[in-house]
Amino acid sequence: MSVKDSAIEPMTVAVQSSGRAAAADPAGAAVPHAVPRAGSGVLLAALGVATFSLTFPATAWALEGLGPWSVTSCRMTLAGLIAAGCLLALRVRVPARRHWPALCAVAGGTVVGFPLLTTLALQTSTTSHAAVVVGLLPLTTAAYAAVRNRTRHSRTFWGAAVTGAAVVIAFALQQSGGSPTAGDLYLFGALLVCAAGYAEGGRLAREMPGWQVIGWALVLCLPVAAAGTAVALAAEPVRLTGHTVAGLLWLAAGSQFLGMWVWYRGMSAIGVARASQLQLAQPLLTLVWSVLLLGEHLTPAAPVAAVAVLVCIGVTQRARG
Secondary structure (H helix, E strand, O other), rough: OOHHHHHOOOOOOOOOOOOOOOEEOOOEEOOOOOOOOOHHHHHHHHHHHHHHHHHHHHHHHOOOOOHHHHHHHHHHHHHHHHHHHHHHOOOOOOOOOHOOOHHHHHHHHHHHHHHHHHHHOOOOHHHHHHHHHHHHHHHHHHHHHHHHHHHOOHHHEEEEEHHHHHHHHHHHHHHOOOOOOOOOHHHHHHHHHHHHHHHHHHHHHOOOHHHHHHHHHHHHHHHHHHHHHHHHHHOOOOOOOOOHHHHHHHHHHHHHHHHHHHHHHHHHHHHHHHHEEEEEEHHHHHHHHHHHOOOOOOOOOOHHHHHHHHHHHHHHHHOOO
């Protein structure tokens, strides 16, 4: 694929405004749907980032009353039920056979891998330390997409991406005292699998609506998630509190379904690499929520890092391939 990955060509067939699935051809392949304009794509991707920024604080809340395996499996099960309900209500056709490999990558990376590994990491790591993963994720996603799609980007693009990632990493490490934690291995693994899930989902969102991409990935995992929920709840202690319920509901409905919906739709408009750079702002948003919801304290370096990251985001959005 050429550099047009960052500026997707207009689709010729639009889906109905009611949000129903595009019609399928006789072979079962979905007809390409209309993608948003670039400006709308940026707004949608930014909304997804804002939604994701609450994921780590919500996970910390959920862990107050549930074990890590229970949090992950319950999150997957609830989100899968929401997705299945939407797909059934709108009578969405089953995706074509050629779409399932990418859906498996989305499921493995964003439905199972990232939630499980980050939840395990947050048992020993603070939310600010875990933000290192989110800081590295845009660069990793862009690199994965560039290799996967054989796309070339300008030196300015990569320079701004690397600089932004470095700023976020330095800031997150400074917040956590600069020492590695026992959860670093989990965080590194989460980074790799999530980058693959984002990139493959972004590619697939050009052929089907973004909510269907994450919806079918969740349904694919639903049988395993339901079984895992039963086992985990029986094996781990359960103490339901207001924080636990609220955190779990946000993880399932917000982070896992609605956030991924707008995120993949945004990526379909502006490209995987450029959309991923918007996530440079996510760690800083997460730190803000950590102060408001978890009572953590920020240093005076926060506004400086915020300005530097926003500058890098602006450069990556304007850089030509």
